Amino acid sequence: METDLELAQRAALTGAAEALRHFAVIADLPQERKKDGSVVTVADRAVEHAIRDVLTAARPDDAILGEEHGETASGNGRRWIIDPIDGTALFVRGDNRWLVLIALEVDSLVTVGVQLVPAQGLGWWAERGQGAYTGRVVNDRLVGAERIHVASARPAVGEARLGVVPIDWGREVAEPLIAVAAEEPWPVHPPLLVAQGDLDVAVQTSGQIWDFAASSVIIPEAGGVFRGLDGQKRPGAGPFAFASNEVLLDQALSILRGRNAQITL
Incomplete structure (x- = not known):
């Protein structure tokens, strides 16, 4: 079977x-x-x-x-x-x-x-x-x-390689992070590039459970982490961020929520 x-x-x-x-x-x-x-x-x-x-x-x-x-x-x-x-x-x-x-x-x-x-x-x-x-x-x-595995390096968010999806709308959600991280073009879906070590952080600015369900097992199994902008740890509606490690994810989410004063860039 x-x-x-x-x-x-x-x-x-x-x-x-x-x-x-x-x-x-x-x-x-x-x-x-x-x-x-x-x-x-x-x-x-x-x-x-x-x-x-x-x-x-x-x-x-x-x-x-x-x-x-x-x-x-x-x-x-x-x-x-x-x-x-x-x-x-x-x-x-x-x-x-x-x-x-x-x-x-x-x-x-x-x-x-x-x-x-x-x-x-x-x-x-x-x-x-x-x-x-x-x-x-x-x-x-x-x-x-x-x-595949996420990148072993642990950069500060200001040095992180960032991918944002979609490419043409909803980007205002990610603008605070784009302003400090190194946004890069992506040949395939940015969370997958995080999973295989080619990006450090990815942001998907909107979606529903079907957009995030598969990533929610692929990312952790590659050693990465993800959470919704509202803190949710299971796939669902809204913006989500993906990162190679918990510290980087926390930094990225703090910036996305507008709380970047205490973040080391």
Whole structure:
């Protein structure tokens, strides 16, 4: 029988293949606006359907929460959390940094997370207690697994390498930190770069549980830490910060909250 991680990977790869099919004809893809103003396309819905079909066939008693199609109930304490295309605004512009995200929550604790960047053929994954890994997508399979770790250096926040997402809106949340840290461009999602040691701090200025669920297991399994701007330690709504260590995270959050007077830069 497939493990939960193996199933999450297979479902994510299925979704990635469906997403790439639409990405290949992105210029012809109709776009809509949700009530919150964000972009949604037929691709978002099709990818979520494809992922749900895989998960439902393998674990019919589990609940599923998806960004596009809501939640199916279950009483067994297990819930799959799906963001079929994270970064739809990137997707519709033809930018290759969008992701497919899947996580499994068991009794309110995220135990498995998978993040794919299909257009770059890259993936990251983790299972609680088993470490975090990255690999390549080749012929709809994840290959070349390498364990990842956050950076071992412990810079002060003024010396930290920073990534901020999104790139084009909501950045006012991160402006206090951008003013003191070294913001860098990012080829893939900044929290993943923290997990593999290429950034020290990342800020995602907004999101919902499906945006953060997979990261909430990948980051700690790589040795990093994360919290919401309001202090929450579990994935949910709002801005979140990720860092390679607790001291750096505390410094970053203090600055983001406007309490930078006592921070050593």
